[in-house]
Amino acid sequence: MSSDKKIIIAIDGYSSSGKSTMARHLASAIGYRYIDSGAMYRAVTLWAMRAGLIGDDLAPDADALVSRLGEISIDFSVNPDGTQHTMLNGEDVESAIRTLEVSDRVSPVAAIGGVRKALTSMQRAMGVEKGIVMDGRDIGTAVFPQAELKVFVDASAECRAERRYKELKAKGEDVTYEDVLNNVRTRDRIDETREESPLRKAADAVSLDNSAMSTDEQNEILLGLYEKAIRNS
Numbered sequence: 001m002s003s004d005k006k007i008i009i010a011i012d013g014y015s016s017s018g019k020s021t022m023a024r025h026l027a028s029a030i031g032y033r034y035i036d037s038g039a040m041y042r043a044v045t046l047w048a049m050r051a052g053l054i055g056d057d058l059a060p061d062a063d064a065l066v067s068r069l070g071e072i073s074i075d076f077s078v079n080p081d082g083t084q085h086t087m088l089n090g091e092d093v094e095s096a097i098r099t100l101e102v103s104d105r106v107s108p109v110a111a112i113g114g115v116r117k118a119l120t121s122m123q124r125a126m127g128v129e130k131g132i133v134m135d136g137r138d139i140g141t142a143v144f145p146q147a148e149l150k151v152f153v154d155a156s157a158e159c160r161a162e163r164r165y166k167e168l169k170a171k172g173e174d175v176t177y178e179d180v181l182n183n184v185r186t187r188d189r190i191d192e193t194r195e196e197s198p199l200r201k202a203a204d205a206v207s208l209d210n211s212a213m214s215t216d217e218q219n220e221i222l223l224g225l226y227e228k229a230i231r232n233s
Helices: 019-030 037-050 062-067 100-110 113-126 139-143 157-170 177-193 215-232
Strands: 008-013 033-036 074-078 084-088 132-136 149-154 206-209
Touching: 008 019, 008 139, 008 215, 019 033, 019 132, 019 149, 019 215, 033 037, 033 084, 033 113, 037 074, 037 084, 037 100, 037 113, 037 132, 062 113, 100 113, 100 177, 113 132, 113 139, 132 139, 139 149, 149 215, 157 177, 206 215
Parallel strands: 008 132, 008 149, 033 132, 149 206
Antiparallel strands: 074 084
């Protein structure tokens, strides 16, 4: 399903709320480009880890990282089966950025003002021609406040941790549910309290709590919101 009209769709929400899955499905259904902004922050975090810029206390060397952002190139490749992988300086890092080790470090990196400014600039450039679905924490509030459709996704911390735990175990990660739940709660706290673009629901965003929803149910709701936004644009 597609339309001659092109709009910007911003899907924000808490970590592991399923917003990326929703955004990816909607983009595929309507023929839009999908951008996972969270993957971009994860890629920067992975690069910083490899460069030795994150200490044992999980705190990044903010000044050093910002000064070296010019060494980082992030893009996305689309595979023949339609899946999208994150590319860091030409390397496919899709699996590497999804580990709990990266998850434990990404929120402090994403809280750095210089990092957010650099990635926000990249993200805005990706949406110049519209026809884009982007998910993250501040897409509807900071990156694309003019987006024609904004959705804010939420679910309980326990529900989100259970989803994330199952994903990591399926990939062979040696994790416990308690570790994942602690990670989810910690990321929520950092995302909500950071000075630069904290996680907030935009005033004109549609709230979507998918704690008790099936994948098909949330996809149907999202498609309906897109069709309404197209009619009103």
